[in-house]
Amino acid sequence: MSVNIFVDSYGGNVIGAVADGEKLLEYRIEKKNKTVTIGSIFKGRVENVLAGMQAAFVSVGLARNGYLSATDMLMDKTELVGKVEIPSILNLKEGDEIMVQAVKDPAGNKGVRLTSNVSFAARNVVFMPTIDFVGVSRRITDEKTREKLMALAESIKPKGQGIIIRTAAENSSKSEIKRELNLLIKQYEEIVEKFNSSRAETCIFEEGNVAIRLIRDVYNSKIDKFIVGDKEIYGSVLDYAKRIDVELKKKLRLYDKKVDMFKFYGLEKEVSALLSNTVQLSSGGYIVIDKTEALISIDVNTGKYTGSDNLEDTVFTTNLEAAEEIARQLRLRNLSGMIIVDFIDMESEEHKEKLLEVLASNLEKDREKCTLVGMTPLGLVEITRKKRRRESASMLVKSCPYCQGTGVIQSNDYTVMRIRTGLLDLFADGYETAIIDLNIEIADYILAKKLLQKDVDKIWKGKRIYVIPHKTYHQHFFLIKGDNERVIELPDNAVLLYS
Template sequence: MKQMIVHCEPKQTQMALMEEGKLVEFAVERSHNHSLVGSFYKGRVVNVLPGMQAAFVDIGHKKNAFLYVDDVLHPHLDKQPKEKPSIDELLRVGQEVVVQVMKEPLGSKGPRVTTHFSLPGRWVVFMPNADYVAVSKKVSKEHERSRLKMLGEEIRHAGEGIIMRTVSEEEHPEAIAGDLSLLREQWRKIQKRADASCAPSLLHQDLSIVQRFIRDVFDPQQDELQIDSAKEAKEAEMFLEEIAHGSHLPVKVYHGQEHIFKSFGIQEQMERDFSRKVILESGGSIVWDQTEALTVVDVNTGKYIGGDSLEDTVTRTNLLAAEEIARLIRLRDVGGIIIVDFIDMEMDQHRQDVVDRLEAGMSKDRTKSHVVGWTKLGLLELTRKKVRDDTAMLFTKPCDTCDGTGKINLLGIH
């Protein structure tokens, strides 16, 4: 069972996702700073750089968007030229182009954009120009994968692409086809606005934070939604009715006297989970350090001495740490290169057990990740797609006294 706990303020909305009582995702959306990812813009090419195989596109924000050559070519690999053309053969300065944001502005970099358009729905992801059908890897039953693949081929139009999402497993064909029809109509509206607009202009903005989580992770049959705003609760009910007709969303309006995050134990978990040093239930610990290029996680036995032997103690600590690290990577929304310094183990099987435990935990994550493997120095290397700044950045700021080598904790209920 999952719980979505939502705290609403005039200028921002905070959302916490709980699984079996544990905090697994946290997100903040400010009214003046809506997430750009997923939004469509009509932009104007302001610079074409053959040496970088990229172009910069003005979409109306402070920093121009970055458009790489691979994101200009056809989204289907089989329809791309055998030899990659130069970016200046595809785009020219002053050209108007419709793009979709795939990465938020990070640090000194502007947003990254693509022409490989995708519109996610409840059951499917619609790709107007991709010309293929794919099924989520998390759908494991072979007969169900075949059914969804065949259904996708039946309901798509020529040239269109569809990804069958995990939640489409065992879903009725009419519901999936209806979802596709809504997304197809949404794409028509975007095209119509693009034809009528001058660059730069916003053509389509992705859903609000609450609506995105309802669409992507919420099961109305067994999950729960608590919101401390009657207005937002009503909007959530209307949204689910729109995307999943006949579904009953168990929305509860929170009327408690204390802060909703405090009432559900979220504040206490956040203070623990966003600390530099996180203590494991066994007494061991994991320490997080972040640089511009990568995140480093160090595992220690701490006070845990409970194994039958040193190897047993170390392995148990590492297994617990792997499970917790997978959850915290998802919660903190860590992206890029991640290096984990597990405690040294002698047996290859124990090292594989740790990798398996980490991969099992990260399989629950909606953001694409990959466990690369052990380095020659005995460190475990993994990567996770970086879409926006880490969530932990919301709760710290550089320290003026030490010129940014330390952080000031801003975590707390406001």
């Protein structure tokens, strides 16, 4: 199977995905005008210092103050090899203006988490201007390669500053790595100038869009194609490729078909599956993922799979398949925190050891730090996964108005995404007019936000789209009908989309 990266946009959202054939490995969706992106840098003002907690609250111009801890570092040191002295960040007083970087998204009533040790990542190297440090990613395991890269890092590291050689550098030349480092150094110098000329409580640097971050975090020589469905994003990726990576330019594709990109490549069902807490295994077994305030629990079941006459072998086969799928789902759904897995009970100690081995090897594929704690006396497997961003499904669902928030339904944005896919299909079938019956709130949302304006102006130019709002429709329910008649009978509340 070929591994591809996909990026598309609709309305005010950008969607990024990584897929192996028709199997999703990663899925990201975020607002184009998102207030905070991990990696963004601010000129902040210290509001108050909590000496006993070795922390401070910093105003950065957001709804809530950010939290700055003495122990907060952008990179997790357990992932690196090298020695580093972290400078104290709490020789601070109220009113001080400092440069800080977002390391964790706001959650609930908590503000963004910050660090004063800013860093800048490219595909091959991370530049840390405030820390004197040299490191190599632990994912590079060959000792000779590690020694070679460590020596290279020492030779190009700016005096008094730090760099980390990333996993992708294993297959990159010294000139490539040095070129990237020089670009990061120049970027930092420009940010320092902006810091000096900006007022406090201002964002002075924003991370690139989803596409650029996927290049930095995911793209490597094993990626077959980088497919983009938005011309503006395609242009930004093309510009990046010209400056940074000529090979990427060869793999870059602009998607221009009339059918929704994710549907065309067979990924639509995988996206929809993110809304369910049950994941089917190819053997007939399944896993159930449940989230509570304290932890995430995952239950493994044999389901329809009966396997061989030997129950132990049947259970072992199901557990091994579940271990691979659980590691994929953690990454795909971006689940984090404390995770408890209830595998099906096995008698064989050899099978238990093999299961943990398979789970560990699959967790190693995750870029976020995962720790396999082990198996408890009750047979439960404990995992921890570092949290940085929100769960993938959080943009696809919202609190349900029909059950007072005890459950979830599809979000407005995901419903509009499905409507757009339906319209693409309908117009691809040759219809000139589309009539959409839908919930009144979703109709108002589409009209007020003009979420489909770009498509109407460009790919649906000359088409007629009528919206008929209904108070009795559930928010996720809609009907799309096609018509080629010159004269159409419509109810009085029908609205021509963006006339």
